Amino acid sequence: MKLIVGNWKMNGLTPALEEAGALRQALEADPVNARVGLCPPATLIAQMAWKLGAGPVELGGQDCHDKDSGAFTGSVSAPMLADAGARLVILGHSERREGFGETDADVAAKVEAALRAGLEPIVCVGESLETREAGQAVAFVTAQVRASLPDALKDRPFALAYEPIWAIGTGLTPTLDQIAEVHAAIRDALVERLGEGGRRPPILYGGSMKPDNAAEILAVPEVGGGLVGGASLKADDFIRIIRAA
């Protein structure tokens, strides 16, 4: 079963709760064979949890601190996300790695915090255009996988997301062969890092996934779902991507 997760990033005020309600209604009226997650801004999680109830949409955060509590002004902890109603949390998104200087070690510490709070992490990796053009995409991304996943993930539910930075919000996407190549390499790195275990964490694709390209991307081997930014903001578009799964 594919996992399709919407990441609203820093978008969404109270009226946007209606989009979440519309998503729930559509999925209840016509259920899908997919797991669906939605990661709104932290300010909306608690209200959205009431709106979504125990329905088909799981809530997530977009980041968390690596400490459970303390003097960290402005930060949100993993227990706070869980308390508000989240079950998932996106970690290591390139907008955090690039914009806030998060290292692989920082991401690994946040993954441990998420697991302590009972959250399911979605760990993001992805190369810049410069790295891809230098022929280093696979080496770069697999190095991120090896360094961002702590031992604590063994036998715990989690997902990875491959998001080429140059495809995020640009309308550009890699070819299906390029997606297949990186996803296969991520799977190998994952097995090398954490062993086969009993589970097979999904590897999501993210970066300009839209209703009209979702089906072909989701059919690529080792693409276990999607991490959707812009196209998750409107329930109609997001539902079309979910149904493509």
Ligand SMILES: O=C[C@H](O)COP(=O)(O)O
């Ligand atoms: O987390 C989502 C990704 O950054 C993709 O964003 P996008 O679908 O707007 O390109």
